[in-house]
Amino acid sequence: MKLPPPLQAALTALRSAGGRPRLVGGSVRDWLLGLEAKDFDIEVYGMDYEAMGRALAAFGPTDVVGRSFGVVKVRIAGAEYDFSLPRRESKTGAGHRGFVVAPDSTLTEAEAAARRDFTVNAIAYDPLEDRILDFHHGVADLKKKILRHTSPAFTEDPLRVLRAFQFAARFEFTLAPETAVLCHSIRDTNAELPVERVWGEWEKWAVKSAKPSLGLTILKQTGWLQHYPEIAALDGLPQEPEWHPEGDVFVHTGHCLDALVRLDSWRKGTPATRRMLSLAVLAHDFGKAGTTKQAERRGRLRWTSPEHEAAGGPLAETFLPRIGAPLDLITFVRPLVVNHLLHHDGPAEYRDTTVRRLARKVAPATLDDLMAVMWSDHLGRPPLVSAETEKRLGFLRQAAQKLALEHAAPKPIVLGRHLIALGRKPGPDFGPALDAAFESQLDGAFADEPGGLEWLKNYLRAHPSL
Missing domain, CATH: 3.30.460.10 (Beta Polymerase, domain 2)
Known part of the structure; x- marks a missing residue:
């Protein structure tokens, strides 16, 4: 050495x-x-x-x-x-x-x-x-x-089970059968673990994994999946075979995570970015547990999960504190979960207004983060890939790059100081005026400070009482 x-x-x-x-x-x-x-x-x-x-x-x-x-x-x-x-x-x-x-x-x-x-x-x-x-x-x-x-x-020491969870994911290890039996025998001692130590192992899984699905396999193999009901609910949850030939939602989630760690957004990301993306992809289909049902599609009964993306947001919020994640992580993960389906039924081309509003909607995460979650979801259905979906994702990236919104949400151009400069005194009417200015900015009414000032003057003429 x-x-x-x-x-x-x-x-x-x-x-x-x-x-x-x-x-x-x-x-x-x-x-x-x-x-x-x-x-x-x-x-x-x-x-x-x-x-x-x-x-x-x-x-x-x-x-x-x-x-x-x-x-x-x-x-x-x-x-x-x-x-x-x-x-x-x-x-x-x-x-x-x-x-x-x-x-x-x-x-x-x-x-x-x-x-x-x-x-x-x-x-x-x-x-x-x-x-x-x-x-x-x-x-x-x-x-x-x-x-x-x-x-x-x-x-x-029950923490050793979670060490097995993250070691398996980081180094692509499997668990010896006799060790799995020991882990299973102490599955009820999870409550003894301080949540900060639990988070220490989950964070290593989120930031350092080479094959994250192997960590989830350890949790299932040892019975410790019972401590993470949002994940456990995915195990055995059916999906329509035509759209998901890989298997149930638990299997799909593992494939998505393994696809994520091969993307540049994750590989070249900071530890904070890796952590956020790993947990967002883990949680992206939590909502399917409460929304999956059979419904008629294309002439026969099929498994569907309508509006599961919206249902997944609250579940991600309850899951993250339980594993000890910092509370501010919720503000990043939730919008990625609830907006992750755009690549399935989004437009073939993206208007500038649509992109601005989407960037605002996923903030403080970014469109680059959202596209990493979308790509992971798309690649999590082996061997199925969709040229149409890939085209939509390409259009979204091009539109985000054109507006320089790939890595940051739009920021308000018109601010309180502009109202003060035009002779208005700070007060409760500032909020509605600034909100209206930002909405117009997102709609493309102006794109720079001179344009914003011109819009503001017109607004004040229309609202003389302000």
Whole structure:
């Protein structure tokens, strides 16, 4: 593993002082997967806390607030690293925090590795001898892309099920059958988890997934889908085979999510953009659970879900706080959910007024965000694609680009200061006047400040009492 030279020097100093430093956790897993190794965590054997601190003191400021956990944080050449002694965990109560964690220098490396959640995360690396330490056969599981619990103690921490959920999606892992059984056995302990920890795993799923559907599969496989009724309601919910050959709404949602993470809007997006788009696509068909029915279409009974997009908005609003999402995320996700069907029955060409109003309707999300959700929905019906739908989406993008509204909603040109400049005193009549100005702007009555001022003067002449 390629390590920063200053860190390598600190590891050498630890060995010279009698310690055996090992890299552990995610950095080792990611390196073996061919990914960039970062967030290096070091576990040190063969020395006590004071000796470890003395050996590291020469490399930078040390933070010993983690003494009770056997952790020394050291800032070396601008980067912070955690050096820890092997730790023993004792279960003392319910939930993620119901543990007593204490350093124990008598632990063997195999015993210390056994406290980790999955075998793929229990692999250690000796950086000074370039040697893998694999006491629980994690390398073999990594090659097979299998998530397998390291020990029966797995069940003591229910958060590990959600870690499996996001790991599966990020690294395209599947869950070992015996681990799925353990996860299923603790499905009723979900309530023990603090919502902020739940959100930590959901956010990783939303921002880092390579194949998000695999995470949903884990939730279903383990029985944990019961904690997310909006998603559970999609499982087995029928769709018309002619329009959705891929299967039920749960299957369709998985395909949509997998299509999303291949789009440039998601791949090149910021973490905030990825998070918003992933959750919007996840929620885009929540409304089908309450609207799906059979109705006559084209001469026979077919499965339909009329107005499901509008019905999905309130469901997204209740779902997001339950997983701990920031409340402001609702203002982005809801308009994407309730407007996601335009590509099915939208116009072949888009008038400027239509585009301006649509951009305003989905704000604070953008038309680019909406088109990413639409494309994901369109691509979520393999092998079915529609040239007509793709043409509509192309027309919408062209129209948004022409008006420079792809990445931002239109902003009001006429403002209160313009009324004041024309001699009006601020008051309750300002609101209706400014609203009328913005509506006219969206209709194309004016497109710049001089045009807005001319419109405003005409408006004031027609409303002399203002």
